[in-house]
Amino acid sequence: xxxxxxxxxxxxxxxxxxxxxxxxxxxxADMLKAQEELADTEIVATAGGGMVExxxxxxxxxxSIKINPAAVDPDDVEMLExxxxxxxxxxxxxxxxxxxxxxxxxxxxxxxxI
Numbered sequence: 001x002x003x004x005x006x007x008x009x010x011x012x013x014x015x016x017x018x019x020x021x022x023x024x025x026x027x028x029a030d031m032l033k034a035q036e037e038l039a040d041t042e043i044v045a046t047a048g049g050g051m052v053e054x055x056x057x058x059x060x061x062x063x064s065i066k067i068n069p070a071a072v073d074p075d076d077v078e079m080l081e082x083x084x085x086x087x088x089x090x091x092x093x094x095x096x097x098x099x100x101x102x103x104x105x106x107x108x109x110x111x112x113x114i
Contacts, residue, residue, distance in 0.1 A: 027106065031106055034102045035095075036060070037102055038098065038099060039058070039061075041057065041058040041098060041102075042055055042057055043055070043056055043095055043098060045087050045088070045091035046083040047073060048055055048083040048086070048087075051065040051067070051070065052080070052083040052084055052086075052087045053082075053087060054090075054091045055091075056091045056092070056094075057095075058098045058099055058103040060087070062091075081107055100102075
């Protein structure tokens with residue numbers, strides 16, 4: 001029986017291929033479930049001692065920005081802008097940590113492709 005690329009040309013490796021396909025389908029289902037979980041998970045990040053708050057979902061969508069009226073100084077808009085940026089960046093960091101927590105175990109066998 002001829003062999004090509006490590007597979008029997010006569011079809012003797014079909015069981016391994018089926019097992020591999022099943023494993024791939026399970027991994028795909030697990031990934032979809034994890035992505036749905038991330039889309040439903042919200043993080044809250046603040047800056048300026050809580051003067052600015054951002055709420056984001058873990059699929060990187062900004063849901064809400066709350067600004068304490070005391071943070072609004074018409075003579076210092078730049079400080080408010082900086083607080084918004086800081087809160088957003090903190091939110092992105094928290095999102096990445098949550099994504100790693102949820103997706104990390106699933107991407108172990110993918111060579112870091114996820």
